[in-house]
Amino acid sequence: MKRIVTKLALLTIVSCVAGPLLASETVPVKNCTWCHGPSGQGYSNAPRLAGQQELYLDAQLMNFRTHVRDNPYSRDFMWNAVVHVDEDMAHGFASYFASLPPEAANDGNRDLVASGRNIFEFGVPEANIAACIVCHGPNGEGVRGIPRLGGLSYFYLKRRLEEWAEGYSPAAEPMPKVARSLSGRDIEALASYLSFLEYGAER
C-alpha cells in the first residue's frame, strides 16, 4: 500500500509539475530533479544523473519510451515520466545532466572494496567473469553510450546487476550475460567498490 501511495505521489509530481524554467535551462529539468535530486546527484532509489555520459542518458530516455528498459522501477516510474519527452528534449536533458559534476555516493561496504576493485580491473578468468574496466574505463567513468559507474549508489548498482541476472532489459548485451556470471558476493563487492570511486579520481 505504502508503495502504491509513493508511486501515485511521484506520478502526480512528475506529470503535473512543470517547474519554472531557470534562465540557463532550456528543458524542464525540475521534472527530473524531484526524484534525481536538485543537482542530479540522485538518491538510493533514483540514480545519479550528474556526470553521466550524455549519449547514455539520451539512449536510456528513448529506451524508457520504447519500453526496451523494462526493470521494475523503470516500468513503474520512468515509462510514464518520459511520455512527453521527444528526441530534442531528451538531448537537452542528457547534455544538462552530463555537464553537472558528480559526487561519489560512498555508501558501499568498505570491507568489500579491495575485492570489488579486483573484479572490476581483472575479472575472474577462472569463473569466466570479464573485467569491467575494458568497457567502463579505469575510473568507471564510462564513454560514449557506455555508462559511468564510478560514484553511483551501492543500492542502484546492486539492483541493476541483480535485475540483469533475473532477465530484465535483455537487449543490453553483454550485461545480462555478465551479470549472470556474478555471485551475490561479487555483486556486493563491485557495487561497494564503485560507490566510492570519485569523479576524475587519479589512481
Next chain:
Amino acid sequence: MRTLNLPAALHLASLAAALAVLVIALHAGRAAGGPANQEFQAKLNYCETCHGPSAQGFRGYFAMPRLAGQHPQYIENELRAFIERRRKNPVMFSVAHTLKPTLVSALATHFEKLNPPPYGGAPRAGAAFGKEIFEQGLPEDNVPACFACHGLKAEGRGQIPRLAGQLYWYIIKVLTNWSNERGQGAPDISAIMLPTTHNLTRAQVEALAAYLSSLR
C-alpha cells in the same frame, strides 16, 4: 565351402549395431553437452563478452580486437606473450594464464573459421591513401609495403596477423603504442614492426586504419 550360421550372424550383427549406437551416443554427448564442450562454450562466451559476438571485435572504453578470421598461431603466440609479459596488458595477462593449452587451440581454431562483417562505425577518410601505403609503403619515410608480410588482402598468415576487418580504433592504438606494449623485456618477432610504427605519422596511421577496418 562353409555354410552360414544364421543365428550366430544375426547375433553378431545386433552386437555391432548396439556398439555403433553406443559410439554415436558418446560422440553426440561430447558434441552437445559433455563436460569438455561445456567448458569450451563457457570460455567462448567469456571471450565474446569483450571481443564481441562472433569475435567481431568491440569498442568499449578500450578497443577489443576482432579475433574472427585470425590465425591460430598468431593467437597462441600473443597469449604466450601476455603470460610472459612481453606484451603488456594486465587484463589479458590474467585471462591468458588461466587458459588450458587444449582450450587455447580449440578456441583459436574456432575463431579462425568465423567471418562476420567488419565492426563498422569507423571514419572512412583517408582510406585510399591507406591502401596506397599498404600496397606500396612510403619509401621516402622508411616505411615498407605492409602487404609484403600481411598479404595483398591483409589476410595474414601463420604468425603474421590478419589485419582485414580489424577495428579502426584498435589499429590506431596498436600502431601508436607499439614500443610501450610489445616486445617488453625480451625482444620477439614484434620487433620487426618497431621502426615502422615510429616512422608513421598520426595521419598515416589513421589512413591505414580507415583502409584496413573496411576490408572484408
